[in-house]
Amino acid sequence: MDKPHKKLEAWQQAIKLPITIYQTTDTFPKEHRYALTDQIRRATLSIASNIAEGAARQTKKEFTNYLHIAQASRSELDTQLEIALQLNLLPQQQWTDLDKRMNPIDKLLSGLLKYLKSEKTTSSYPSPLAPHQ
Numbered sequence: 001m002d003k004p005h006k007k008l009e010a011w012q013q014a015i016k017l018p019i020t021i022y023q024t025t026d027t028f029p030k031e032h033r034y035a036l037t038d039q040i041r042r043a044t045l046s047i048a049s050n051i052a053e054g055a056a057r058q059t060k061k062e063f064t065n066y067l068h069i070a071q072a073s074r075s076e077l078d079t080q081l082e083i084a085l086q087l088n089l090l091p092q093q094q095w096t097d098l099d100k101r102m103n104p105i106d107k108l109l110s111g112l113l114k115y116l117k118s119e120k121t122t123s124s125y126p127s128p129l130a131p132h133q
Contacts, residue, residue: 005055010108014048014070017101024098028089036089040080046073047105064116071109074102
């Protein structure tokens with residue numbers, strides 16, 4: 001079975017982020033384990049998961065909705081990492097590095113949404129969604 005989300009560069013970038021996030025949050029004190037740490041981890045997993053779920057939907061409208069949810073999860077993650085920074089759980093340089101990793105995902109999601117809104121888009125999500133090879 002061909003999995004359409006695996007062709008999307010936004011998904012390919014988003015699927016790498018949880019590894020870094022998990023490594024980062026492993027250093028957080030244990031008292032933050034069931035609050036901030038878990039929230040951060042859920043948000044990062046939600047980004048790639050919603051891209052994948054949306055790509056598997058039957059209509060452009062549904063796909064667009066899931067991409068908006070992925071963007072919202074990205075914003076949630078940004079907020080939670082900012083809180084971790086302000087609580088001194090996350091060093092400034094590490095926050096900056098994570099932000100640099102998340103920015104391309106933002107741009108790819110925005111570009112994908114713009115593409116889906118264009119008149120040219122069909123329900124088959126043609127090759128412009130795939131990364132350049």
